[in-house]
Amino acid sequence: TAQRGHSPATVNRILQSLRKYGQFRTWKSGQTHNAAGEVRLARLPLLAKPVVLAPEQQASLLLRAAQRTARHARRDYLIVKLLLQTGMRAGELRCLRLDQLELARQQVRVEDEQGQRRFLPLPGELLAELTTYCQRSQLQTGDYLFPGREGGYMSVRMVQQLVTKLGRACGLELNVKVLRNSYAHSLWQQSGDLALLAERMGYRSMTSALRHIVPPRQVTEGDGKAIHL
The missing domain is CATH 1.10.443.10 (Intergrase catalytic core)
Incomplete structure (x- = not known):
């Protein structure tokens, strides 16, 4: 997904959806381990506040x-x-x-x-x-x-x-x-x-x-x- 030019925030929303889907499949199958929950989120860049004059x-x-x-x-x-x-x-x-x-x-x-x-x-x-x-x-x-x-x-x-x-x-x-x-x-x-x-x-x-x-x-x-x- 990142290779398609999506922002880190967009990538994280997709990963969060995968985590939730994995959680649902884990519950549905009666298993206890959700492998998708181990997927690490993308690091978001620190964005500065808008520039203002004191x-x-x-x-x-x-x-x-x-x-x-x-x-x-x-x-x-x-x-x-x-x-x-x-x-x-x-x-x-x-x-x-x-x-x-x-x-x-x-x-x-x-x-x-x-x-x-x-x-x-x-x-x-x-x-x-x-x-x-x-x-x-x-x-x-x-x-x-x-x-x-x-x-x-x-x-x-x-x-x-x-x-x-x-x-x-x-x-x-x-x-x-x-x-x-x-x-x-x-x-x-x-x-x-x-x-x-x-x-x-x-x-x-x-x-x-x-x-x-x-x-x-x-x-x-x-x-x-x-x-x-």
Whole structure:
């Protein structure tokens, strides 16, 4: 079975079935020894937890972004802060428009690729910074918050490159997924609410949301009791 490219977890499920079948045949035949019970399970590789940023690393990243003097420094700073403090995807952030900021309700409205909407709360400081940014940029209703080089909105690749560049300036290897993981980890620690985590991260399935806080093997095996952070 292993030669067919099955994962160790799949191999173990097959072996467990053989053990149980051997146990049944042993009982059925009146014997006392189950040879299949001696079959050893495959060793599962140790899988690391999703990479997250510690609070001090997040602070360092935001400070580095805030201190930049490049042309789009303020834009870049807010992009990183939004990713860290809302958990939205790069594809959702890149095409945010001014009218998606609901300032009175202190939230932002985002849409995924399937057109599903969700509302993400904005911390007070971030809300104030976004308001100032929009005023200084003289954005009008319908304008993109973070326009690209030639008008329109930024590409996902541009967002990813920005995160990677700022991360390396802090001595960190980063991508947008790490920032989403960090938000998910923080939300889980604060709430312990898996349904809320799935909602905020934009998933219909709570199992999908788990991938941001537990090792992949624990998720695929459905071991809900193995959540330890």
